[in-house]
Amino acid sequence: MQFQPIYENGELFLPKFELHMSFNQSIGMITDLRRKQLLLNQLADHNQYYVLRAGQNEYMRLTVEELIAFLIRVTERNERVASLMDYFDLREVRKNKIKDLTSSKRMYVTLLRVFFAHQPALVLEEPYFYLEEQDRRQFKRILDDLSKEKQILILTSNLEDAMISCDAIYRLNELGLHPLDIRDSDEDKQEVQKQDEANITLKKISTKRKDKIILFSPPEIDFIESLNGSILVHVGGENYDCALTLTELEQRLLNSGFFRCHRSYIVNLQKVREIITWTKNSYSLRLNTGKEIVVPLSRSKLQELKALLHI
C-alpha cells in the first residue's frame, strides 16, 4: 500500500512511503496519534481494507451470542455460532449483554469484528491497549490464525503492543518509515555485554544536576562544551554539569564516535548533519537533533575531520 505525503504549516509531516504487506507476516507500525489518524484516513477503500479504529463501540444491548450470530448473518458466512463461541473462548459470557461485560472483555468482543472481514487487508488501531493479559493472548491467537489468509497492519504508539503479535515492526516519523530489527539487536546486545563487561561502566559519562548524579551513555550525548571553566554535557536540548575536563572526556569518548572539533567543544559525530562554511576560514557543524543546534568547528580541525569522514 502506498501513502501520500502530508504537509502541515509548510513542513513535511508525513513523508510519502510504501509498505509491502504479505501473508503470514503481520506488520506493526509505531507512530503518534496524529499520524495514525492521517494514515487511517488514507485507507478509506472499503474493498481493500477493513479498518478498526480505537473508538469503535459495540451494540451494548445484545448478548455476546446474539452479536456473533448477527455478525455471521450479516457477513453471510457459514460458520455455526456454537463452534465460533468455542473458538473465541466466549462460552462463559455468551448470555451476558455486552454492556455488562468488563471493559477488557467488551473491547475483545468488539475486536472480533475483524474476524468477519472479507477484505484482504486488516488495519487495527491500538488493538491491545484496553485488553487484559488473558484477552490479549486470546486475540493474538485469533490474529495469528487470520494472518494466514489476510495481511495485517497494526498501528500503535506503544512498542510493547506492537511486539505482542507483529513479525515486522516499523517506526514512522517525519523522516520516514524505519524498520526496527528487534530480534537482531537483542542478540547483538547480549554479545556485546559478554565481550566487554568491564568496559561498560567506563563508557558512561557521569554528570551532576541539582545534587543528583545522572549517567549518560555516549550515544545519547549531542555535544559537550566548556563554558566559563565548567563542562556542560548537552543531551536532548538540556545541559548537565560534568566534573571531568574536556581532554579527559575526549580520551574517554574517542572510540564512541566523538570528535574534538574546537578548543572548547567535543561533538558526537553520529549526530552531525551538515558542515557549514561561513567564510573561507570559519566553519560550523549543524546537528540533527530536532532543535537548531550549531557547534563551531576550528579551521585546524577541519582537515582532521575530513580525513575521519573520508571526504
Add this chain to the structure above:
Amino acid sequence: MSISLRRARAIFVKDYKEFSRNYAISISLIVPILFAFLFRSAGPSLPGAIGFLFNISLVLLTCLVQACLIAEEKERNTLRTLMMTPATTLDVLIGKSALVFVLSALALAIASYVMGYEPASLWAVVAAVVLSIILYIAVGTICGLFSKTLLEASLSVIPAAMVFTAPPVAPLLFGDYPILKVLDYTPSIQLVQLLELPPGFMTGDILKPLLIISAWTVVFSIISVVLYQRRLKDE
C-alpha cells in the same frame, strides 16, 4: 446495488432486540395508544382528533425511532463497520425501516381500534397510512444522519414535528390567509382529508390525496438514501 433479504433480516432482528431493550426509546410505542384513550374519553364530538392522532404518532413514533436507531449506530461507530461488511446501503436501510414500519403500523392499528375509528374507504386510508409511514421513516433517517448522538437525534425531531404536524392547525392559529392555501399540499393535511372523508365520496377525492402523499414519499425516500450514502462517505 444488490439487496439481500438475509442480511436485511439480520439487521432487522438485531435492531428489534436493541429496540426492545432500550426502554427510553421503546416507550414511544405507547404514544399513539395513550392519545387514543385520551380522545376516546373526550367522545366523538372532538373534530380532527383522528387526524391529529395519526400525524403526531407518525412523528413521535416513526420519525423519532428511526432517527434514534440511526443516530445510535453513528454514535457508536457501528454504522461505519456495517459499511465494511457485504451489507449494502439498502440492506441496512431496509432492515431498519422494516422494523420501524412494523412497529408504527401495529401501534396505529391498535390506536384506531381503541378510538373506534371507522374510515369511509378502508383501502384508501390503509394506502395513505402506509405511504405516510414510509415518508416519515425517510424524514427520520434524514434527522438521524444529521445528528451525531442519540440526544441530538431526539432533539432534531422537534423541527420535523413542527413542520409536519403544524399545517392542519395553522388556519386555527393564524387565521384564514390565502397564502396558507399552499399548506393544503402538505402530506399531513392530505392525510387528514383522507381520514375524515365523508361517506358519499368520489374516486377523485381519494386519488388526489394519495398522489400528493406518494409524491412526497418518493422525493423524501430518494433524498434520504442519497444523503445516507453521502454522509457516510465523509466519515
